[in-house]
Amino acid sequence: MDALNKLTEYFREFPGIGPRQARRFAYFLLTKSPSFADELARLVVEIKKSMRVCDSCFRFYAGKSGTVCNICSNTERNHSELMIVARDVDLETIEKSGTYNGMYFVLGGTVPILEKSPETRVRSRELLKRVDGKTDKNHLKEIILSLSATPEGEHTEEIIRALLKPIAEKNSIKITVLGRGLSTGAELEYSDADTIKNALKNRA
Numbered sequence: 001m002d003a004l005n006k007l008t009e010y011f012r013e014f015p016g017i018g019p020r021q022a023r024r025f026a027y028f029l030l031t032k033s034p035s036f037a038d039e040l041a042r043l044v045v046e047i048k049k050s051m052r053v054c055d056s057c058f059r060f061y062a063g064k065s066g067t068v069c070n071i072c073s074n075t076e077r078n079h080s081e082l083m084i085v086a087r088d089v090d091l092e093t094i095e096k097s098g099t100y101n102g103m104y105f106v107l108g109g110t111v112p113i114l115e116k117s118p119e120t121r122v123r124s125r126e127l128l129k130r131v132d133g134k135t136d137k138n139h140l141k142e143i144i145l146s147l148s149a150t151p152e153g154e155h156t157e158e159i160i161r162a163l164l165k166p167i168a169e170k171n172s173i174k175i176t177v178l179g180r181g182l183s184t185g186a187e188l189e190y191s192d193a194d195t196i197k198n199a200l201k202n203r204a
């Protein structure tokens, strides 16, 4: 396979990218200057080296030392609230809205409706460990399920709720979900600050 075809195959693995778009990306690169391609290649290598996964919330962050990110280590934030999101981009959307000051947990994906082994799709073991964390001196009071208002998001929400129910009851932790100011079918990632603010305010 030549480089053009190989590159197309790589782009096809990107989320939401079909074969035709992948091909367009590959051709687009051919129209750009050599320095553009060099910089792109350098950045691809660079993010793999400079970004790490936080041991507590599992988001990617740029860090050289320590095991938790700047959100998890921030003592100004409310450590008694834990918001569960599917992906890093969802966390970023919530952070940008400036309406939430608690902690996060990134599931790493969602669970497809017919999936028989949900634990292969999301970080369920890590989540249980995080919620049961006896070392967390700021005791958890609330877990906010913040998944997209899509069928897969809602399915994931049900699975996570069932997973957390026993441990939440044992430790008197309230489980809430974002209010459906998020319209049906809406991806959290694309929600604006006002929508998120309302959804948080109307959580139940």
Ligand SMILES: [Zn+2]
Pocket: 054, 055, 056, 057, 058, 059, 068, 069, 070, 071, 072, 073
């Ligand atoms: Zn973190």
